[in-house]
Amino acid sequence: MRFSDYVLIALRNIWRAKLRSALTIFAVVIGAMSVTIMLALVTGAKSFFLSQVEANGTLQQVAISPQQDITNFNDAQHSGGGNCSANCVKLTDDIAGKIRAVPHVVGVTRVANQGMLAAIGYNGQLLTLNQTNAYDANGIIVNNVLAGRDLNASDATGVITMTSDYADKFGFKGNYQGIIGKTVKLQTQNFYRGVGATVQPPQQCDGPCNPNNHPDDQPTTLTAQVVGIIDTSNESKSIRVPLEWMRQMQENQMYQMTAADQAANEAEQTKCQRQPGPCNPTQHFSLIVTDMLAQNGYSSMIAKVDNSKNAASAATAIKKLGVGAADASASVKQQLTVFNIVGLVLGGIGGIALAVAAVGVVNTMVMAILERTREIGVMRAVGAKRSTVRSLFTIEASLLGFWGGVIGVLAGFGLTRIANILVNKQLASQSVKAHNIIGLPLWLILAVIGIATLIGMLAGLYPAARAAKLDPVEALRYE
């Protein structure tokens, strides 16, 4: 018997029991659709993640941390500053120079993220600041600029970029250009002693006292001009200031008694002792400005290598300088593993629906064989082999699976399109330049249809074996 005849006869038999076939196929549709959607979500998320990684150039980067034993790229980026607990080295300009000299390294960005600023205000509205970023504007860290421009190397102080969520809150949603050039207020923490802070001269005190212990420590308000709005794909609720300005913000202004002050004070004291009557000598102090960034080191650095293939070897070479370093390949791999596991779990959930549908196929085929027992007898009488009968019913069951798979994929495709529209809206509202991230690659379409067909076939094996085993004489007598 020709294969086309098998298919034709099977299709005719499926058509003959329309309602039952439709219900059985419907169950497969549900299963195939769930598998399609679940896997489409995961593959979409995965390729979105990869495209982001690609766009950010993360794979070409080595993150450098003051913490020597760091192994994870993301940890390395965030371990700096006050987070470094053990085995710490100072990330200095000197080290940055040495890193630049490492083979394949084409550039280094020094990063200083410290929470000097507490809030950002515009037009009377004050918003809490999550993060203030500062790093060399040399193009190694790429931001997606939605309006205005990103910071550049000539920016020194008084300018910032902010993420679009702040611009939204300040009432510039959909009109980011509107906030460009506007002046915002940056409110510092209470203990702020950096640039712009008004540090009171120490109080005169009798005996030993801390001249810098001011009960009236107030936050300082700095002003900045907004030059650009960037999207939230890297970070949300953050502003970026020029690295030089951050250096100044981290400065510590303190009145200290220098040797000259000491001498002056002693001179006053002596003068007092010589004079009769009450004497209140003035204490001399000098305002000393300490560069805390130079003293403490940068919170992290990012080195860019010429090719992502060289990232791992560059990381190893940089580690030899005594700092912590990690390239992104391991963490990207780790992320992809997470995606794969999530894919398996979600696919498995869809798979359960398919397994239930398989039971439906078995049931339908067993019913069909009971109904068509006599017909099977006739087929055997006119020359059908056992194997022919078996193939016929197996193909019929496979076709139930196949149609279920095809319709399920189509339905899944439709739903992912709808989901894409919703996700696009969501992404657009967060100003992320990405769309249609839920992908339905060809391999997924073919795999789902293939699996549904295979499940139909497997579900048909038992009923088909029963049909093939029927004794033709008994089958012809069956009422």
Add this chain to the structure above:
Amino acid sequence: MADAEYVIELTNVTRTYKLGGETFNALDNVSLSVKPGEFIAIIGPSGSGKSTLANIIGGLDRPDNGTVLVDGNDISKLHDGQLSAYRNHHIGFVFQSFNLQGNNTTMENVMLPLVFAKLSRKERNARAIECLQSVGLGDRLKHKTNQLSGGQRQRVAIARALAVKPSIIVADEPTGNLDSARGQEIMSLLHKLNKEGITLLIITHDQSLANQAHRIVEIRDGKLTGRRG
């Protein structure tokens, strides 16, 4: 094959069934020879074993003992594939209840054995039309068989039996579901085919039908008890 004296030769054929723990002999040491082109009526009461005899000759059933030579080949030794091919190429079955697929057209019913014979679609069509014309249903090609009368249905069944140009037709009570006039029409048709050279085995308990055969074989309790004609 053409030289063989007998087209069918059964020797000491025994077929035993188990029913409710009891065994009974449907065929008990039966021997029978049929010449090519013979028209044989197998008669006997219900449960005598006549259908079993027909099924064994038709290759639907196998004997427990004995040999069944058809055209000199022992079909009792064939495996399923060979036996199916034998039924497909040599045997045409006609059943009392027609056993047609009611939702299918007459053409589709007649083409069924040709599907298993791996004929091309074109050849199948041509052969089915030819067979339906030969049974007088040339004007009913596209009719569904459940729209036809009993006599017409049996003629479709005969056309289906003829499709693969069998050498033997086994008809089990072919007129059992028909009135006498339609029954006679079917008998005339079978006579005609027999005259064209097809060996005809009819199972019946209608004596008048049996009398039209060249030879009557009577079977009782699984044993051949009489041969006339």
